[in-house]
Amino acid sequence: MYAATDQSNVWRVTTSGTVTKFASLNDSAIISLVLSQDGSLYAATSNSNVWRIDTSGMVTKFASLNDGWIFSLLFSSDGFWYAATSRSNVWRIATDGTATKFASLNDSTINSLVFSQDGSLYAATQTSNVWRIATDGMVTKFVGLSDSQIYSLVFSQDGSLYAATSSSNVWRIATGGTATKFASLNDGAIRSLRFSSDGSLYAGTYNSNVWHALVIN
Known part of the structure; x- marks a missing residue:
């Protein structure tokens, strides 16, 4: 490590x-x-x-x-x-x-980048927006969340996009761009999201200068 x-x-x-x-x-x-x-x-x-x-x-x-x-x-x-x-x-x-x-993007700071299965880039910003960037560089807005800044993005195997915010929330975003709140951790800003091999989602949070790994089933 x-x-x-x-x-x-x-x-x-x-x-x-x-x-x-x-x-x-x-x-x-x-x-x-x-x-x-x-x-x-x-x-x-x-x-x-x-x-x-x-x-x-x-x-x-x-x-x-x-x-x-x-x-x-x-x-x-x-x-x-x-x-x-x-x-x-x-x-x-x-x-x-x-x-x-x-x-x-003509938006704000980009906090996170992730590739989708089709090779497109998805970019998350401090204004809680997610943008899709095609392989030719064309930019389209994918979704705007009613939340605070997005720190981390990760794709699941089924193609859903998960976004973690500074308000300690995790959002699930379907392939069409529909966003639903998936989990609320109440543990400070979520700085990192990762999937494990068994499909569980792990969220790392920043709270009082201590990082926590939390399993979301």
Whole structure:
């Protein structure tokens, strides 16, 4: 397991719980950390940079977007990286680090990006909107929730989209865009959603500086 901090460090945590510093970026807060197929880590920062950390811990700058904080970073099957920023833009980054603006939402900070099964991107914003971005970069509004900012998105195997909010709610969004409240945790902002192999949904919350993993059946 790898953990990133607002001090621009990446820590490695073994299965026994031993913690060692793996890399220091000398940048700013690391907002997103992704493991690539070759075992390298990619770290996105609040200074709009993306760094590559190889398996030995060597750090090299991969890309600079100059577009505010990077809140979400995804690797796609076509070999590109996609990065979402606080200025409501999505960037596509080639394997050589060349970045091009892929889509502009004209909304607010994008907190979360996720791919659907058809290759479209879905982007969640601080204004509680979810946008669909087609493979050609065309943007359409998918749904607006009557809630607070959306922190995390995840797709289920049946194609439903689940959205977690800062009001401690989880919403289920059908393929047609109809949203229904799925669960209320009453435990502070939900920062992360993940499905387990048995289909259960796990929500990580931030409450009094303590993270909790909660199972929603």
